[in-house]
Amino acid sequence: MAADSTVQRQSGVALWRQIADRIRASIAGGDYDESGRVPPETVLAAQFGVNRHTVRSALAALAREGIVRPVQGVGTLIERKERLNFPISRRTRFIEGLGSQARETEGLLLQSAHEPASADLARRLGVPEGASVIRLETLRKADGRPVSRATAWFPAERFSGIDEAYRDSGSITAAFRRLGLADYVRVSTEVTASHAESGDMKDLDLSAGAVVLVTRSLNADPEGVPVQYAVSRFPADRVQFTVEN
Amino acid sequence: MAADSTVQRQSGVALWRQIADRIRASIAGGDYDESGRVPPETVLAAQFGVNRHTVRSALAALAREGIVRPVQGVGTLIERKERLNFPISRRTRFIEGLGSQARETEGLLLQSAHEPASADLARRLGVPEGASVIRLETLRKADGRPVSRATAWFPAERFSGIDEAYRDSGSITAAFRRLGLADYVRVSTEVTASHAESGDMKDLDLSAGAVVLVTRSLNADPEGVPVQYAVSRFPADRVQFTVEN
DNA sequence: GCAAATTTGTTCGTATGTATC
DNA sequence: GGATACATACGAACAAATTTG
Numbered sequence: 001m002a003a004d005s006t007v008q009r010q011s012g013v014a015l016w017r018q019i020a021d022r023i024r025a026s027i028a029g030g031d032y033d034e035s036g037r038v039p040p041e042t043v044l045a046a047q048f049g050v051n052r053h054t055v056r057s058a059l060a061a062l063a064r065e066g067i068v069r070p071v072q073g074v075g076t077l078i079e080r081k082e083r084l085n086f087p088i089s090r091r092t093r094f095i096e097g098l099g100s101q102a103r104e105t106e107g108l109l110l111q112s113a114h115e116p117a118s119a120d121l122a123r124r125l126g127v128p129e130g131a132s133v134i135r136l137e138t139l140r141k142a143d144g145r146p147v148s149r150a151t152a153w154f155p156a157e158r159f160s161g162i163d164e165a166y167r168d169s170g171s172i173t174a175a176f177r178r179l180g181l182a183d184y185v186r187v188s189t190e191v192t193a194s195h196a197e198s199g200d201m202k203d204l205d206l207s208a209g210a211v212v213l214v215t216r217s218l219n220a221d222p223e224g225v226p227v228q229y230a231v232s233r234f235p236a237d238r239v240q241f242t243v244e245n
Numbered sequence: 246m247a248a249d250s251t252v253q254r255q256s257g258v259a260l261w262r263q264i265a266d267r268i269r270a271s272i273a274g275g276d277y278d279e280s281g282r283v284p285p286e287t288v289l290a291a292q293f294g295v296n297r298h299t300v301r302s303a304l305a306a307l308a309r310e311g312i313v314r315p316v317q318g319v320g321t322l323i324e325r326k327e328r329l330n331f332p333i334s335r336r337t338r339f340i341e342g343l344g345s346q347a348r349e350t351e352g353l354l355l356q357s358a359h360e361p362a363s364a365d366l367a368r369r370l371g372v373p374e375g376a377s378v379i380r381l382e383t384l385r386k387a388d389g390r391p392v393s394r395a396t397a398w399f400p401a402e403r404f405s406g407i408d409e410a411y412r413d414s415g416s417i418t419a420a421f422r423r424l425g426l427a428d429y430v431r432v433s434t435e436v437t438a439s440h441a442e443s444g445d446m447k448d449l450d451l452s453a454g455a456v457v458l459v460t461r462s463l464n465a466d467p468e469g470v471p472v473q474y475a476v477s478r479f480p481a482d483r484v485q486f487t488v489e490n
Numbered sequence: 491g492c493a494a495a496t497t498t499g500t501t502c503g504t505a506t507g508t509a510t511c
Numbered sequence: 512g513g514a515t516a517c518a519t520a521c522g523a524a525c526a527a528a529t530t531t532g
Contacts, residue, residue: 011453012259013259015509017256017258054508054510088488188487193438195263240436242433259518286498
């Protein structure tokens with residue numbers, strides 16, 4: 001096969017990283033499902049039009065991430081491939097949305113704080129600017145792997161104690177219920193994507209250059225009164241969203 | 246201000262590129278709207294904890310993209326800030342969705358072909374495997390800037406001639422109408438994100454390491470019969486989606 | 491108009507990372 | 512593994528343009 005020319009030199013992104021990203025995407029996309037392994041290094045080197053050493057750097061990075069495992073004399077075996085699907089709808093819930101895709105999920109409270117609402121946040125939550133809000137920093141895992149890192153704000157007056165309720169239950173839905181809110185609906189969701197930042201790398205176990213999906217979502221009670229605004233970050237190679245209309 | 250430490254060394258992604266991405270996102274997010282310019286190089290260097298030269302490399306990249314313009318003795322002025330918003334709903338239309346966000350839009354037909362439906366595509370379109378489908382490769386621009394690169398499939402039997410109809414009108418909605426389909430609805434949308442591939446770099450005018458949002462969408466006629474399945478790729482620094490529930 | 495402060499532009503050198511052969 | 516070429520990043524200056532007092 002001729003050189004792929006799908007990697008760019010002098011772009012500020014090292015060739016080994018571009019190739020690692022491409023191979024990771026191919027694994028997630030199921031391109032190597034039949035053999036369960038990555039093509040030989042010499043084949044990959046020819047495909048991408050680079051030296052075999054460069055491919056080895058890429059595979060070493062994937063091995064550090066736990067995605068592949070090289071076996072001398074055999075090849076580079078695929079250890080893990082996964083992409084969780086999150087439905088986005090009026091009934092969007094984190095845990096139920098995952099359904100049978102994960103055996104067990106957990107929600108960790110990293111940090112909580114009371115603070116005054118910024119102008120932007122106040123507008124979204126429908127409270128006066130400077131009104132007290134509770135901020136929760138959460139990390140959600142599925143089968144032990146981090147799948148989202150979220151910052152969520154709640155009106156403090158109405159949801160006093162939601163920090164402990166979340167810490168105990170590991171679930172927004174359960175925390176709301178404990179505070180007397182039996183139901184809520186997703187009003188809107190903004191979806192963007194960007195590169196992983198330092199917080200993402202640490203909490204979501206990503207490497208620099210990885211892609212994160214970012215949602216900014218607003219939840220309201222059945223009467224339409226805003227109850228939660230959240231910014232959530234998902235590793236793009238492990239997560240996708242679906243919108244059913 | 247102390248070093249930001251949100252950029253990572255020895256990650257395979259050059260510092261200047263990480264910083265360029267961050268500044269571009271800040272511009273798109275409106276962080277510098279008051280002054281209309283980027284903070285001075287020395288300030289940015291302190292923020293990111295890097296040498297001023299490194300910041301200059303980042304700003305030079307943004308200047309090549311036409312996003313900023315440096316003026317000696319004054320500062321680095323913001324030339325263009327844009328992030329188009331695409332609403333995703335049952336009534337999702339490309340052109341109407343943009344609304345007043347762009348003065349003029351165009352849809353280019355890059356290529357068209359008749360081909361047999363793969364198993365996966367046949368299932369989605371509700372036709373027999375191997376049935377003839379028409380594939381359109383399109384590039385959509387807003388105010389001259391590319392905003393999406395899409396591959397769309399249509400049942401050939403029902404929509405014969407949609408390739409010419411699209412080439413003439415530059416619009417899926419108009420092409421459907423010319424073929425007698427007055428209305429259609431968005432059934433579902435999958436959203437993922439990944440790194441730009443070679444086609445993205447060429448058609449969407451992106452550099453390696455850039456982030457693209459990818460949607461896989463299904464449209465149906467008012468009776469619910471599938472009429473179009475499409476895979477669309479959007480530059481993540483110029484586009485976001487919103488889901489209103 | 492002049493001087494000071496601010497900000498981008500340029501040029502050295504040096505060290506390290508990346509990629510090839 | 513070793514040699515080589517180039518890209519990346521830092522540091523310390525100094526120059527040029529603009530704004531401010």
